[in-house]
Amino acid sequence: xxxxxxxxxxxxxxxxxxxxxxxxxxxxxxxxxxxxxxxxxxxxxxxxxxxxxxxxxxxxxxxxxxxxxxxxxxxxxxxxxxxxxxxxxxxxxxxxxxxxxxxxxxxxxxxxxxxxxxxxxxxxxxxxxxxxxxxxxxxxxxxxxxxxxxxxxxxxxxxxxxxxxxxxxxxxxxxxxxx
Numbered sequence: 414x415x416x417x418x419x420x421x422x423x424x425x426x427x428x429x430x431x432x433x434x435x436x437x438x439x440x441x442x443x444x445x446x447x448x449x450x451x452x453x454x455x456x457x458x459x460x461x462x463x464x465x466x467x468x469x470x471x472x473x474x475x476x477x478x479x480x481x482x483x484x485x486x487x488x489x490x491x492x493x494x495x496x497x498x499x500x501x502x503x504x505x506x507x508x509x510x511x512x513x514x515x516x517x518x519x520x521x522x523x524x525x526x527x528x529x530x531x532x533x534x535x536x537x538x539x540x541x542x543x544x545x546x547x548x549x550x551x552x553x554x555x556x557x558x559x560x561x562x563x564x565x566x567x568x569x570x571x572x573x574x575x576x577x578x579x580x581x582x583x584x585x586x587x588x589x590x591x592x
Contacts, residue, residue, distance in 0.1 A: 440573060447565045454558035462551040469543035476536040484529050491521035 495518045502510045 440569075440578070443569050444566075447562065447569060450565070451558060451562035454561070455555060458551055458554035458558060461554070462547045465547040465550070466544060469540050469547070473536050473540040476539075477533070480529055480532050480536070484525055487525045488522060491518055491525065494518075494521075 495514045498514055498517075499510070502514075
């Protein structure tokens with residue numbers, strides 16, 4: 414049986430076969446575009462969050478490097494002050510002078526340590542805040558993208574010509590080779 418006669422026997426006009434097929438290709442493309450836009454929106458949101466986290470991690474690493482350099486400089490200066498005081502000291506009571514200089518050095522290193530701990534904690538707090546904010550922003554953008562996706566699907570389904578889909582299905586079924 415010829416294709417034309419199958420279509421005609423089912424009441425379908427073979428001259429109209431192109432219109433529903435083209436229309437359905439447009440419908441398929443529209444749904445594909447909706448999926449693609451949603452995927453791209455999610456990917457862009459994830460990349461923006463990743464860039465934000467990388468920038469926060471870079472700032473944290475820079476703060477730690479600066480902290481390390483500052484601590485090394487201050488410890489070196491505290492040690493040098495002790496050496497200079499030792500060299501300038503009187504040759505008399507060296508044990509008391511040594512203990513005094515040692516106490517001064519320990520007090521200086523304690524203050525340096527306390528300051529370093531405070532700066533480190535502040536850097537970690539800033540990093541954690543940025544991570545939290547990036548996560549919230551990612552969730553908000555992802556939620557918005559999902560809402561837009563569903564809204565686009567809803568609009569596409571509303572605009573769908575059901576009769577054209579049924580007609581295109583019938584044409585596709587009629588032109589399909591029989592096994």
